Amino acid sequence: MSDDVKYLLERAAADAGRPVLSAEAVYAGAARVRFRRRAAVSCAALAVVAAGAVGIPRLHQDPASPLERVSVAASATSGTDRASRVTALLPSGVGRLEEVSLVSIIKHVKPDTVDQHRIGPLDGDYAVHEDGGVGYLTFQVRSAKEVAAKSGGGVPLTELDLCKADGKEPKRADCVREVLQDGRVLTTWSDAMDYGDGTPQWGPEIDGQLVLKDGSALLLRSSTGFKAKGAQGPLLESPPLNSAQVRELMQRPELMPTK
Numbered sequence: 001m002s003d004d005v006k007y008l009l010e011r012a013a014a015d016a017g018r019p020v021l022s023a024e025a026v027y028a029g030a031a032r033v034r035f036r037r038r039a040a041v042s043c044a045a046l047a048v049v050a051a052g053a054v055g056i057p058r059l060h061q062d063p064a065s066p067l068e069r070v071s072v073a074a075s076a077t078s079g080t081d082r083a084s085r086v087t088a089l090l091p092s093g094v095g096r097l098e099e100v101s102l103v104s105i106i107k108h109v110k111p112d113t114v115d116q117h118r119i120g121p122l123d124g125d126y127a128v129h130e131d132g133g134v135g136y137l138t139f140q141v142r143s144a145k146e147v148a149a150k151s152g153g154g155v156p157l158t159e160l161d162l163c164k165a166d167g168k169e170p171k172r173a174d175c176v177r178e179v180l181q182d183g184r185v186l187t188t189w190s191d192a193m194d195y196g197d198g199t200p201q202w203g204p205e206i207d208g209q210l211v212l213k214d215g216s217a218l219l220l221r222s223s224t225g226f227k228a229k230g231a232q233g234p235l236l237e238s239p240p241l242n243s244a245q246v247r248e249l250m251q252r253p254e255l256m257p258t259k
Contacts, residue, residue, distance in 0.1 A: 086122055086137070089252050094240055095130025102136065105232065106200060119143060120218065120255055127232055128240040134233035135203075135225045135240045139255055144215030157211040162187045174243060185211045186250060188243045200228035203235040208246045218255060222246055 083099040090097075102125045103109065118124065120141030128135045142150075147157060163175035175189035187209045193202040203224030210218040222239040225231065241249060249255070 082122055082124060083126060085254070086126055086139075089249060089254055090241070091245055095128045095135075097137075098127045098129065100125050100127045100136075100232075102138070105230065106226075106228070108230065120257055122255055128236070129233070130236055130240070132233065133225065133236040134231070135236035136221070136223045137240055138219075138221045138223070140219040141255070141257060142217045142219065144212075147211075147215055147217050156215065157209075157217060158183075158185050158213065158215070162189070162209065176243070176247075180251075183213045186247060188246050188250075190243065200226035200231070202226045204239065206239045206241060206243050206246050208250050210250045218250055220246055220250055 081099070083097045086099075087094075087097045118141075120139060123139050123141055126137045126139075128137060161177055163172060163177045165171040172189040173191070175187065177185065177187045179185055188206065190204065190206050192204050203226065205221055205223040207222075208218075208220040210220075212218075222241040222245075224236040224239055225233070227235065
């Protein structure tokens, strides 16, 4: 049994009977195809395997549950909400940020039914409003224990080169892997997200994975958005952050939990 199928089955069993959705099911539509094509230890696979991609139905507009554009409530103190804190880390020219729950948007459910799983201080989904379009930035920190569980005890992520083709899929586009001076491994690549039919249809994105020496990892997606009923807006013309900006942002200590 392949690792991706194994992870999906394990997650399906673990989630059975749970009354809430996992907040990490954010990219489940794309995951169904992605899991068939790439190793689960990649940034996207890690993000979605832990999300519980099994059993997420196609999007539909339920007349009894009209879609609500969900924003996470900001702090009462101006400038201290999570979206403002992320904005402060971004280069100038990036559009207006709004913290959202993509599960709420995609699944048409209320935020209080979503199980939030956050390790990093700024983990979450952020809509980027720019020139009438809406893209997304998503941050996720994975503990070493979670990473090890998802990788099935295979090659440590610090030793895995995501830029090398594994014979089962095309080589990742624009992939750059570097070992930083402190031993962390940072990889960025672009993904056209052209995996055939499905809902939602995600636009092109830039992905990043930063693996720490202790085995934990930071995952980042800079997405142009998605097409589906209830989408917040059309796709951005390009990802909110380019590869160089993703690389720089992923090294900011503000994204990682304090020791």
